Amino acid sequence: MxxxxxxxxxxxxxxxxxxxxxxxxxxxxxxxxxxxxxxxxxxxxxxxxxxxxxxxxxxxxxxLPESGAIIPNYVIPDSSHSNSECNFFDGRWVPDESYPLYNSSECPFAEQGFDCLANGRRDSGYLRWRWKPKNCQIPRFNVHAVLEKLRGKRVVFVGDSLSRTQWESMICLLMTGVEDKKSVYEVNGNKISKHIRYLGVRFGSFDFTVEFYRSVFLVQPGSVPKRAPKRVKLTLKLDVLDDISKEWIDSDVLIFNSGHWWTPGKLFEMGWYFQAGGKMKLGMSISAGFRTAIATWASWIENMIDTNKTRVFFRTFESSHWSGGTRQKCKVTRRPLSKTKGRDRSPFSNMVLNVVKNLSIPVTVLHVTPMGAFRSDAHVGTWSDNPLVPDCSHWCLPGVPDMWNEILFSYLLSQESVSLQGNGNL
Structure with a gap:
């Protein structure tokens, strides 16, 4: 048989x-x-x-050996909307001894609170990781090419403290290619402050500015209407963009972020409530409020921005790594996590992706949420200017925000867009 x-x-x-x-x-x-x-x-x-x-x-x-990365791949849920085979946000962190790209102690525009090494952190392994997309390469940072690309331009960041961190990172990266450091200065002579509404750094040798506008909600704060409950101290006009938005229009590169202040602790518990159409929306949830605000932002972009001049970006929500729900326990690890533990997704990021997908004009989403989900090693922790207050939300500099800017530079230097939504010319 x-x-x-x-x-x-x-x-x-x-x-x-x-x-x-x-x-x-x-x-x-x-x-x-x-x-x-x-x-x-x-x-x-x-x-x-x-x-x-x-x-x-x-x-x-x-x-064809594989890279020595220990961090697994992550595929963003909306990658099907990409207009190119290259998806910068589908990738993993790999070790790279050529990093960091600058010394924050030598950069006068990096906040002392983000300079973790100067504040006593002894391990430096967190500085030596690079984001590696799955199907393409992020071009190595060429400071001279970027400086020339930005010559005569105006770069504007709008958002919260995570936006300010990216702003600081960009300035420090670009300063490595400037011979005369004194030609780089804050236009009003201001020092970096956590609460100042406007900061602008000019690169005199190249005739461009890199600016930051603090607008944590993007929409307009308002006064309390008559007959409002006593618990209402301030309102957010969800259908009106921030009054400083007129300053953002005449820019060449415009980068937004929001979401980190959209929490009960920073809204309802502080007496902030929503308003739309001149009426209070006391029963509106935070997610519904954010969705309405992003719709207002989208309408403003479509009606006020000339995308033949201005390249628009929106950076998604950044993961934090608090150990408890009270934001009191912050464990900064020595190496990146091998699993995201659910931090690779955010309802705020999903709302931004959905709104941008339906815009009639090109906006590029910097979907960095999954990138940060692994990086429990790169937070400020207790190595800030106030070590008594742990910080598992912000990032050390140099660090993760530098990679956001490397990706941003890649978009700006590329001949054709590889974004989630449309094309734009700089």
Missing amino acids: VCKLNSKLFGYLRPYTKRVLSFGHPIGGSQCKSKVCQSLNGVIVIGSFLCFLLAMACGYKYV
Whole structure:
């Protein structure tokens, strides 16, 4: 029975058996006529074929070795909307000894509170990681190419303290290519403050500015209407963009972020409530309020921004790594996490992605949420200017925000957009 089964199975391979075994003599030569011998020859053919496949696989792995990354890939949920095969946000963190790209202690525009090494952090491994997209490469940072690209331009960041961190990171990165450091200065002589509404740094040798506007909600704060409940101290006009929005219009690169202040602790518990159409919306949830505010932002972008001049970006929500719900416990690890533990997704990020997807004009989403989800090692922790207050929301500089800017520069320097939504020219 076994011989019959083997004979049928290997009968299909008989023409190939003779070719494979032609380099030597088949077992038994012409005297081997039994089905057992034929089956045995077939076994040799199959074995040879499997050895060939194994050798090919080993050769492939030898010729094309994988990177030494320990952080797994992450695919963003909306990658199907990408207009290019290159998705900068589908990737992993890999070790890279060429980082960091600057010394924050030598950058006068990096906040002392974000300079973790200067504030006593002893391990420096968190500085030596690079984000590696799955199907493409982020071009290595070329400071001179970026400086020339921005010559005569106006770069504007709008948002909360995470936006300010990216603003600081960009200035520090660009200063590495400027010979005369004194030609880089804050236009009003201001020092960086957590609460100042406007900061602008001018690169005199290249005639461009990198500006930051503090607008944590993007929409307009308002006074308390008459007959409002006593718990209402301030309102957010969800259908009106921030009154400083007129300053953002005449820019060449415009980068937004929001979401980190949209929490009960920073809204309802502080007496902030929503307003739309001149009426209070006391029962409106935070997620509904954010969705309405982003819709207001989208309408403003479509009606006020000339995308032939201005390249618009929106950076998504950044993951924090608090150990407890009270934001009192902050464990900063020595290495990135191997699992995101749900931090790779955010309802705020999803709302931004959905709104931008339906815009009639091009806006590029910097979907950095999954990137930060792994980086529990890169937070400020207790290495700030106030070590008594732990910080698992903000990032050390140098650090993760530098990678946001490297991706941003890649978009600006590329000839064609590889964004989630449309094209734009700088």
